[in-house]
Amino acid sequence: MKQILCPQCRGITQKERIVPGETVLCAQCAHPLLKTSEHDLIADVPDCLYCSSAIQDGDVSVYCPECGAEFHHECWLENEGCSTYGCTQTGVLKSAPLKITAEMLEQAAYSADVQRRTFINGIPQPSEPNGPGCFGVLFVSFLFVFLIFGV
Structure with missing residues (x-):
């Protein structure tokens, strides 16, 4: 069972299996979490693109909204966004420097x-x-x- 974290409402959507050509929506707010094409190969046990270890059933994962890469929730937070080179979501969670007057x-x-x-x-x-x-x-x-x- 996949558990996918919604970046919009922070809710977790559970999905038994993701099939090519499917769009997965958040169960709480209907925000699109993942859109696959019919030609995508979907691994039964995918690897996290940040830590390179398998994302097991029951692990909470996050899909990059820009490139679709899958990450452990903790890896997404630690890396402050996507780790795919050139993706616009790289560093998306970084906070702006504090300006003190x-x-x-x-x-x-x-x-x-x-x-x-x-x-x-x-x-x-x-x-x-x-x-x-x-x-x-x-x-x-x-x-x-x-x-x-x-x-």
Whole structure:
């Protein structure tokens, strides 16, 4: 029994056997999971294109929506997408680099400073709306230098 993970709704569709010329749809959201042509050769025990080991019955697999390559679910996540050279799904799960602005750092330092002063040993303290204070300015300065020079 094949278990195919839907990239759209994260549901698992179980399929006894995939035959050439068949389109497999997600059981939950009807998203197309795999489309085969009549000329495709479908192995009984296919190999994962990332780790090269067999995808056994009961293993959750993912088919690349672009090229149709089959992967173990864990391999798809570890590789952050397809491992087929030239496929548009290569690295599709990679997250964009986090961009931190000086304003974000200043606000984070101010919030941390206010939160630190709000409770000391479980006792509420009056908040100070006068800005980040000495600790906040020092913290922002340190982070700014760290981000710029990598020190």
